Amino acid sequence: xxxxxxxxxxxxxxxxxxxxxxxxxxxxxxxxxxxxxxxxxxxxxxxxxxxxxxxxxxxxxxxxxxxxxxxxxxxxxxxxxxxxxxxxxxxxxxxxxxxxxxxxxxxxxxxxxxxxxxxxxxxxxxxxxxxxxxxxxxxxxxxxxxxxxxxxxxxxxxxxxxxxxxxxxxxxxxxxxxxxxxxxxxxxxxxxxxx
Amino acid sequence: xxxxxxxxxxxxxxxxxxxxxxxxxxxxxxxxxxxxxxxxxxxxxxxxxxxxxxxxxxxxxxxxxxxxxxxxxxxxxxxxxxxxxxxxxxxxxxxxxxxxxxxxxxxxxxxxxxxxxxxxxxxxxxxxxxxxxxxxxxxxxxxxxxxxxxxxxxxxxxxx
Numbered sequence: 001x002x003x004x005x006x007x008x009x010x011x012x013x014x015x016x017x018x019x020x021x022x023x024x025x026x027x028x029x030x031x032x033x034x035x036x037x038x039x040x041x042x043x044x045x046x047x048x049x050x051x052x053x054x055x056x057x058x059x060x061x062x063x064x065x066x067x068x069x070x071x072x073x074x075x076x077x078x079x080x081x082x083x084x085x086x087x088x089x090x091x092x093x094x095x096x097x098x099x100x101x102x103x104x105x106x107x108x109x110x111x112x113x114x115x116x117x118x119x120x121x122x123x124x125x126x127x128x129x130x131x132x133x134x135x136x137x138x139x140x141x142x143x144x145x146x147x148x149x150x151x152x153x154x155x156x157x158x159x160x161x162x163x164x165x166x167x168x169x170x171x172x173x174x175x176x177x178x179x180x181x182x183x184x185x186x187x188x189x190x191x192x193x194x195x
Numbered sequence: 196x197x198x199x200x201x202x203x204x205x206x207x208x209x210x211x212x213x214x215x216x217x218x219x220x221x222x223x224x225x226x227x228x229x230x231x232x233x234x235x236x237x238x239x240x241x242x243x244x245x246x247x248x249x250x251x252x253x254x255x256x257x258x259x260x261x262x263x264x265x266x267x268x269x270x271x272x273x274x275x276x277x278x279x280x281x282x283x284x285x286x287x288x289x290x291x292x293x294x295x296x297x298x299x300x301x302x303x304x305x306x307x308x309x310x311x312x313x314x315x316x317x318x319x320x321x322x323x324x325x326x327x328x329x330x331x332x333x334x335x336x337x338x339x340x341x342x343x344x345x346x347x348x349x350x351x352x353x354x355x
Contacts, residue, residue, distance in 0.1 A: 001200060001201060001233060002200065002201070003200075003201040003202075003203070003231060003233070003235040004200065004201070004202045004203070004341075005202075005203040005208075005237075006202070006203060006204050006205055006208075007203055007204070007205050007208035007209075008203075011341070012235045014233055014234075042247070042249045042250065043247055043249075043250050045250055045253065045254065047257070056257060056261070057257060059234075059250070059253045059254075059257075061249045061250075061253075064352050064353075065352050067341070067344055067348050067349070067352060068341075068343065068344055068348065070341075072352065075234065075235070075253065087264055088261070088264075090264075091257070091260040091261060091263075091264055092257075092260075094232070094233060094260065095232065095233030181353050184352075184353070185349055185350075185353070188341070188344070188349045188352070189346070189349065191341045192341045192342060192344050192349075193342075194341075194342055
């Protein structure tokens with residue numbers, strides 16, 4: 001649910017990075033944080049365990065520029081990927097405007113991707129949203145690793161509705177901004193429709 | 196959509212800002228701010244120059260969301276108020292109309308009793324303002340200012 005502030009001439013939108021544990025959601029945010037001008041970003045907050053696993057969420061506020069005199073601000077959140085943090089994931093999805101599903105391309109994580117996607121579907125449905133209606137893109141991460149599933153196969157399994165999808169290596173930054181831009185565009189297009 | 200779109204107009208913003216400014220004075224607070232449940236900052240007052248209000252807004256909303264989750268598990272409707280006591284600063288967090296969050300940061304110059312008393316009064320006023328705002332937003336004819344934007348406008352935003 002975006003927030004239009006006529007007083008501050010601002011529009012605020014919430015983007016959530018979803019996906020199985022260790023798929024690279026936090027790494028996506030870290031890369032964006034490192035590569036963004038200081039005046040376009042706020043502080044990045046990570047609520048993580050001592051071993052740097054996301055405990056509740058990561059948060060990064062970004063300014064993208066102006067549209068028709070309105071500043072566009074995007075609040076990026078990640079969810080904790082580990083299965084047992086489901087209650088927290090549900091909370092973070094509240095009021096979401098756009099979702100990026102980060103898939104781990106490694107063969108051994110194929111099932112974890114499918115489970116996480118199913119979990120996303122269920123948790124969105126609980127809030128009355130559906131993946132078919134909400135701005136949504138997929139990122140196939142870790143393409144640099146040797147043991148990856150071919151993109152065509154991932155696409156078949158994870159992207160039956162052919163939403164925009166991108167290959168990425170979040171560590172090096174490949175595909176990170178492409179994914180973010182794609183979902184941001186969808187969110188703004190949805191806003192234009194009055195969603 | 197489950198929740199109606201959050202929109203803030205100048206008129207209501209000014210009303211809210213008045214309430215927030217007054218609360219800073221009446222409660223002897225350092226900072227007062229209002230956040231929506233999704234973590235967007237709506238208004239702030241007091242000594243905010245050296246404060247990262249964006250981060251505070253997001254964390255407060257996360258806090259309220261987590262507490263709401265606990266309430267649900269205990270079959271409570273909600274925990275409407277929270278209080279955290281620090282060495283120098285204290286923070287009082289109040290849910291207003293299950294829609295927005297009113298946060299008061301105060302030090303030894305004030306007291307929890309005073310803050311709670313003033314917050315209660317402010318909550319009633321804020322409830323009324325947000326109620327009116329919601330009605331206004333839902334009135335047909337209040338079109339999105341973004342209905343007019345073009346695909347080109349959106350593309351331009353992403354030109355490096």
